[in-house]
Amino acid sequence: MSLASPLALLWLAALIPVVVFYILKIRLRRVPVSTILFWRQIYDEHRPRSIWQRLRHWLSLLAQIVLILLLVGALTDPFFAWETRQLRRIVLIVDNSASMNAADISPSRLAAAKDEALRVIHGMRFRDELAVVVAGGSPRVVCGFSSHGRTLAHAVDDVVPTDNPTRVTEAVELARRLLGERQDEHLREIVVLTDVGQVSNLPGPNAVEESRAGWKPAPRVIIRRFGTNTGNVGITRFQVRRSLIDPLGYEILAEVTNASNEPVECRLEIDLNEDVVDVVPLKLTPGQRWSQTFEKTSADGGHLLAKLDRADALAADNRAWAVLPKRELMPVTLVSEGNLFLQKVFESNPLVVLTRVEPAAWKPTSEPSVGITVLHHHVPEKLPAGSLLVIDPRGGCDLWQLGEPVQNPIVNQQDKDSPLLSHVRLDNVVMPEARQVKVASDEGVKVLARSLAGDPLLATIERPGQKVLLLTVNLDEGDLPLRTAFPILMMNALNWFTENRGELRESLPTGAITEIDVAVLNGSRGLSGTALAAGVPAVPAASAGPLTSSQIRLIAPDGRRSALPIQSERLSLGPFYQCGVWSVVAAEDDTTLLELACNLADRNESDVRVPKSEEATQTSVVSASVLGNQPVWFWLIASAWLLMAIEWWAYQRRVIE
Amino acid sequence: MPLFDSDFLKKLEYLSLVSRRLFRGSLLAQRRTMQTGGGIEFADHREYSHGDDFRHLDWNVFARHGQLLLKRFQEEEDLHVYLLLDCSRSMAFGSPPKFDLARQIVAALAYIALSDLDRVAVIAFADDIVADFPLTRGKDRILSLLKFLDGLEVQGEATDLGRVVKAFTQRPQRRGLAIVVSDLFDPNGYERGFDQLRYRNYELHAVQLHDRLEAEPSLLGELELVDIESDGGQKVTITENALKKYRILFEDFQESLRKYGRKYGVGLTQTRCEVPFDELILKMMRASGAVR
Numbered sequence: 001m002s003l004a005s006p007l008a009l010l011w012l013a014a015l016i017p018v019v020v021f022y023i024l025k026i027r028l029r030r031v032p033v034s035t036i037l038f039w040r041q042i043y044d045e046h047r048p049r050s051i052w053q054r055l056r057h058w059l060s061l062l063a064q065i066v067l068i069l070l071l072v073g074a075l076t077d078p079f080f081a082w083e084t085r086q087l088r089r090i091v092l093i094v095d096n097s098a099s100m101n102a103a104d105i106s107p108s109r110l111a112a113a114k115d116e117a118l119r120v121i122h123g124m125r126f127r128d129e130l131a132v133v134v135a136g137g138s139p140r141v142v143c144g145f146s147s148h149g150r151t152l153a154h155a156v157d158d159v160v161p162t163d164n165p166t167r168v169t170e171a172v173e174l175a176r177r178l179l180g181e182r183q184d185e186h187l188r189e190i191v192v193l194t195d196v197g198q199v200s201n202l203p204g205p206n207a208v209e210e211s212r213a214g215w216k217p218a219p220r221v222i223i224r225r226f227g228t229n230t231g232n233v234g235i236t237r238f239q240v241r242r243s244l245i246d247p248l249g250y251e252i253l254a255e256v257t258n259a260s261n262e263p264v265e266c267r268l269e270i271d272l273n274e275d276v277v278d279v280v281p282l283k284l285t286p287g288q289r290w291s292q293t294f295e296k297t298s299a300d301g302g303h304l305l306a307k308l309d310r311a312d313a314l315a316a317d318n319r320a321w322a323v324l325p326k327r328e329l330m331p332v333t334l335v336s337e338g339n340l341f342l343q344k345v346f347e348s349n350p351l352v353v354l355t356r357v358e359p360a361a362w363k364p365t366s367e368p369s370v371g372i373t374v375l376h377h378h379v380p381e382k383l384p385a386g387s388l389l390v391i392d393p394r395g396g397c398d399l400w401q402l403g404e405p406v407q408n409p410i411v412n413q414q415d416k417d418s419p420l421l422s423h424v425r426l427d428n429v430v431m432p433e434a435r436q437v438k439v440a441s442d443e444g445v446k447v448l449a450r451s452l453a454g455d456p457l458l459a460t461i462e463r464p465g466q467k468v469l470l471l472t473v474n475l476d477e478g479d480l481p482l483r484t485a486f487p488i489l490m491m492n493a494l495n496w497f498t499e500n501r502g503e504l505r506e507s508l509p510t511g512a513i514t515e516i517d518v519a520v521l522n523g524s525r526g527l528s529g530t531a532l533a534a535g536v537p538a539v540p541a542a543s544a545g546p547l548t549s550s551q552i553r554l555i556a557p558d559g560r561r562s563a564l565p566i567q568s569e570r571l572s573l574g575p576f577y578q579c580g581v582w583s584v585v586a587a588e589d590d591t592t593l594l595e596l597a598c599n600l601a602d603r604n605e606s607d608v609r610v611p612k613s614e615e616a617t618q619t620s621v622v623s624a625s626v627l628g629n630q631p632v633w634f635w636l637i638a639s640a641w642l643l644m645a646i647e648w649w650a651y652q653r654r655v656i657e
Numbered sequence: 658m659p660l661f662d663s664d665f666l667k668k669l670e671y672l673s674l675v676s677r678r679l680f681r682g683s684l685l686a687q688r689r690t691m692q693t694g695g696g697i698e699f700a701d702h703r704e705y706s707h708g709d710d711f712r713h714l715d716w717n718v719f720a721r722h723g724q725l726l727l728k729r730f731q732e733e734e735d736l737h738v739y740l741l742l743d744c745s746r747s748m749a750f751g752s753p754p755k756f757d758l759a760r761q762i763v764a765a766l767a768y769i770a771l772s773d774l775d776r777v778a779v780i781a782f783a784d785d786i787v788a789d790f791p792l793t794r795g796k797d798r799i800l801s802l803l804k805f806l807d808g809l810e811v812q813g814e815a816t817d818l819g820r821v822v823k824a825f826t827q828r829p830q831r832r833g834l835a836i837v838v839s840d841l842f843d844p845n846g847y848e849r850g851f852d853q854l855r856y857r858n859y860e861l862h863a864v865q866l867h868d869r870l871e872a873e874p875s876l877l878g879e880l881e882l883v884d885i886e887s888d889g890g891q892k893v894t895i896t897e898n899a900l901k902k903y904r905i906l907f908e909d910f911q912e913s914l915r916k917y918g919r920k921y922g923v924g925l926t927q928t929r930c931e932v933p934f935d936e937l938i939l940k941m942m943r944a945s946g947a948v949r
Contacts, residue, residue: 028881028892034750034871035842036884036891038906042899043891 001078001632008075014068022061063647070640074633079127088128088187089145091175091219092117092152094159095194096136097166098510098579098600102195102313102608104230110161112226113193117156120191121149126631131178132156135171135194137164137511137575141178162577163316164511165602168196172221179219188219195227195610227610231260233284234317234606235268237291238306238599239507240324247351247491248299250324252277254306255291258284259607266310270294272324273302289603299351301326303581303597317606321581321597322507329353330494331371335362335378341481342376342391345490352494372497376475385465387497392474393435399461399468403436409451409473418448420460420469420492424485431457432477437470460496469493507597513574514596518566521552521584521593552593555583660757661764661803668935669765669799673772702726736775737792737833739859740767741825744809745783745816746886747842751868751930759838760806761934762864764799766836769938771796776833779805782821783813792830815886816843818850826857835859840866841914842886848917855921862924864941865914869929872907874900 003009033039094117100110117132124130124147132143132155143155172190179188236257243249258264268280278294304322312318332346334356346354353371359378369386379393396402411426426449436455439445449458461468475481508514553561554573557580564571564584576582576598584594600606705714705725715728740763748756767777771794779790779802790805816839825835835854841847841863854861876882876895883890893899911927918925926941 028879030881030883030890031876032750032883032885033874034747034755034840034868034885035844036882036889037842037844038903038910039882039891039893041906042902043893 001080004077004079006076008072008077011072011075012068014072015065018064018068019061022064063643067640067643070636070643074636074640076633078632078636080632083125083127088125088189089179090120090124090128090130090189090191091133091178092120092130092156093133093135093139093168093171093175093190093192093194094156095166095168095171095192095196096134096159096162096164098136098163098316098602098605099166099195099314099608100136100226101161101163101316102227102230102232103315104228104313104608105226108161109195109226110159113224114156114159116193116224116226118153121152121156124149124152126634131175132159133171133175133178134159135166135168135192136162137167137577139167139171139174141174145178162510163579163598163600164575164577165509165600165605166194166196167511168192168194176219190219190221192221192223193226194223195225195608225610227608229261229609229611230313231258231262231264232312232314232317232606232608233258233260233264233266233308233310234312234314234600235306235308235320236289236317236603236606237601238304238320238322240304240322241506242327243295246297247349248327249295249297252294252296252304252322253291254280254294254320255289256282256284256308257289257603257606258286259603259609261286261609264310266308269307269309271305271307272296272298273300274305277304298324299327300324303595314606314608316579317600317602319579320507320599320601321579322599323505323581323595323597325505327351328498330498331355332374332494333357333362333369333371334374334376335359336374336376337378339376339475341475341486342374345481345487346374348487349491349494372494383466383468386467388466388468389471389493389497390468391471392476393437393470393472398440400437400439400470403438403455406434406436406451406453406455406472408432409434409453409455409457411449411457412452412454413447413450415446415448418446420448420458420489420496422488422492424489424492426457426480426485429480429483429485430478431473431480433474435472435474437472467497469496505596507599507601508574508576509601510577510579510598511575512598513572513576515570515572516584516594518569518571521571551587553585553587555585557581557598660760660807665761665764669768672765672935672938673769700729703729735794736770736773737831738766738770738775738777739825739833739835740777740779741821741835741837741839742779742781742806742809743783743816743837743839743841744781744787744811745813745839745842746811747816747840748866749811750840750871750885751866752870753930755840755866755868755930756809756811758928758930758932758934758937759864759866760809762838762937763836764803764806765934765938767802768796768799771799771802777802778830780821780825781809782816782818782825783811784815784817784820785813786821786824787812813886815884816841817845818843818847819845819853822850822853826853826859832858833860834862836862836864838864838866840871844887847914851917851921851923855923861921862926863914863918864926864928864937865911866928866930867911869931872929873904876900 094110094113096110100108100113102109105112121130127147129145129147130152131141131145132152134140134142142159143152146152172192175190179190234257235254237253237255239253241251243251252270254268254270256268263286264282264284266282266284268282270277270279277296280292282290284290301324304324306320306322308318310318328351330351331353332355334343334346334354335358336342336356337359343354343356346352362378364380364382364384367385369384372387372389373384374389374391375393376391377394379390379395379397382398383390393400393402409431411429411431414426415421434451434455434457439456439459439461444462445459446462447456447459449456451457455472456470457472459470461470473480480486548566550563552564552566554564555561557578564573573582573584573596576596579598579600582596582598583592584596585592702715702718703726705727709727713727713729715726718724718726742759742763744756748754748759763779767779770777774794776792776794777798778792780786781788788805788809790802793802818837818839818841837850837854839847843850847863851861851863877897877900879892879894881890881892914925914927917923926937926944928937
């Protein structure tokens with residue numbers, strides 16, 4: 001046995017005054033009495049206990065000495081050598097993924113796992129250290145290594161159910177890294193409380209040899225599975241997108257998987273804003289995956305909800321959401337002497353309200369124009385505020401100087417990441433002529449397509465209160481208007497001007513993290529209410545100012561609000577731990593700025609079956625406790641307390657007389 | 658402060674007056690002996706026998722019935738009062754000391770007896786008779802008696818009432834009233850002495866004194882108890898339980914005294930030493946046990 005605090009042995013000096021005072025004490029006070037007749041009668045009755053009476057003084061002294069020895073022993077914090085040799089360091093992985101919400105065992109698999117986690121914590125020996133990691137979504141350490149049972153128990157209690165996918169494998173890897181940070185010789189264990197059938201990165205067969213070769217032995221992984229072989233039917237995909245053909249149309253992709261061993265009959269209902277869009281009866285064979293694309297038409301936006309009418313163990317995948325943004329009409333003013341391609345490309349878009357104006361009749365104003373102004377050839381000396389699409393300019397302005405014509409420009413560089421060039425390829429387009437422009441200032445200028453000579457062919461210029469898309473290609477020459485890239489480019493341009501408010505945003509899987517452009521939120525904020533209804537394009541408002549973290553909130557489907565840190569132009573959202581529609585709202589009036597649908601959409605999570613063989617191996621991982629999981633000093637203190645209690649009892653009951 | 662001051666003497670006089678007023682005819686010297694003789698009160702007749710004094714013949718009976726009957730008279734004699742005062746060292750215990758009260762009681766009883774023309778003797782004892790005030794008569798002797806009492810001190814070893822009574826009864830003296838004033842803490846038992854007095858036809862009365870701390874001691878803890886009579890010690894650990902047993906034993910002792918008194922017709926007065934002696938004497942008078 002070793003002592004953690006040997007200096008505490010100095011307290012043994014307390015024995016000296018005890019013994020001294022005890023010796024002084026037994027010199028009894030002499031008290032004269034008129035007679036000791038009666039006292040003798042009393043004490044003569046106890047003659048049979050005279051040995052005890054002789055010993056009682058020594059026993060009393062011995063009790064005091066033992067009491068001091070126990071207390072000093074506790075202060076020295078003794079421990080056995082085997083305690084350090086058998087010290088364990090455990091990482092407890094609690095899977096709080098969606099499948100752990102299955103109610104096949106009451107009340108849920110997660111609740112059972114948490115109960116088991118508490119048992120593991122209560123089964124810890126003194127000096128054992130344990131960390132808690134959750135494996136629903138990105139693995140996260142919710143409590144670092146600690147020996148304090150109450151802290152660990154609180155950490156386990158605070159593990160909330162999520163709809164995130166299981167990341168047990170990553171969690172085991174994280175646990176290994178946690179254990180690998182410690183360079184001591186403690187026994188290392190990873191206890192996984194999950195319903196996953198297989199964990200891929202368990203220690204390999206060479207672990208023992210590696211250990212013999214002097215490597216650090218791999219931590220032992222103990223997997224405790226929760227759940228039964230229950231079946232489940234779930235929506236494993238649900239996406240919606242606007243039709244590439246029809247600006248008002250949209251397409252729904254739905255997939256339903258029968259993750260059970262029995263055939264299932266059910267019904268899939270799809271609602272848009274609580275109006276039934278479609279109902280599909282399904283007959284699914286065991287393990288069958290059914291999917292179908294629905295084409296619908298509606299300019300209205302809203303929430304699409306897919307529902308399965310079958311109650312099963314897992315509720316999270318019986319519903320799926322998608323957000324269908326509303327299609328808004330866009331007023332477009334075409335200032336052109338006449339270009340049929342240009343006119344038709346806008347007229348063909350049912351969302352565009354086109355107004356054609358002759359250049360002579362067009363008067364630029366200092367106020368931002370409503371909608372999008374398309375300037376073909378004609379460029380005023382000073383470009384007005386607002387959204388401007390300038391095509392083949394024939395003159396300079398305050399933003400650029402017009403150079404010499406460029407013959408047969410070939411697109412050499414194209415910004416593939418730009419939404420303006422999404423689904424557009426310009427490198428194979430024959431463009432006999434373009435215009436060389438020299439931008440007055442590089443501020444806010446972004447060249448999206450450049451010729452071999454480096455001349456910009458397509459560029460955006462963003463200034464406060466002004467968005468300009470400049471296309472220097474001559475449409476009258478070449479085959480760009482004849483290419484499918486042209487209407488797509490124009491559609492992208494319209495979406496860019498409107499900050500993609502009409503673009504679809506795909507439904508996200510739970511646990512995902514996404515990024516959005518802060519400008520999107522800014523545009524939504526500036527065009528809230530009536531302005532949005534009027535179809536005013538999103539032009540950054542100079543007066544609105546940049547968004548700050550205090551101005552927006554993220555609201556979860558369950559109503560929980562959280563702040564959003566804005567540190568750059570991109571805003572990171574997520575991870576989304578719950579299925580449903582998440583909203584980014586203005587903090588001051590709860591105006592919705594952005595909505596995101598989040599679905600489980602994970603076939604592995606929907607398959608909640610735990611094989612029979614895995615069920616059979618369910619044994620408690622709680623280890624046998626040593627010394628009642630308490631340190632030696634605890635028992636010394638307890639013994640001292642017991643000794644005092646006995647002495648107090650003996651004193652009160654006058655056992656020693 | 659002197660034990661027998663002027664106030665004390667006044668109280669004695671008061672007690673004497675009270676005793677005469679309340680108990681006239683039944684106190685000490687006015688009591689009649691059962692011996693017949695030359696008294697003046699007729700007792701009964703008996704047959705004349707040869708040699709009887711003719712003067713005691715009842716001639717009236719002879720005239721009427723022709724029988725020679727002799728008149729007998731109850732002889733009136735003075736009472737001998739023996740006051741046995743315990744002077745053992747245990748009598749020095751108490752607050753005030755039991756010995757002071759004991760001497761005051763003895764003085765008071767002696768004064769009353771002397772006032773009633775009885776004869777009084779005081780025998781001071783401890784383990785043996787340590788001092789003696791011989792039999793005396795007359796109220797004028799009270800001062801010398803008080804002086805005798807004042808000069809007494811606690812002394813001797815453990816009380817031995819049996820030995821004292823044996824020595825006392827072997828004296829050539831008349832029987833009479835024996836009043837023992839003591840705490841009766843006799844290691845050999847008070848019964849031996851009392852029994853001898855009874856066997857010798859003394860009329861016995863006991864005045865037992867004790868202190869409050871003797872009845873209800875407040876000792877606790879590890880102590881060495883020292884008997885102030887024998888200097889013998891006993892190391893004890895006194896607990897509440899032991900105190901409880903002590904009180905029971907002491908009460909048993911008191912009860913045994915009362916039982917003894919009831920059984921053998923012995924007058925008994927038990928008192929604590931805080932009680933003033935005059936109150937105690939009055940109480941005794943009212944009880945009519947100590948003095949008749």
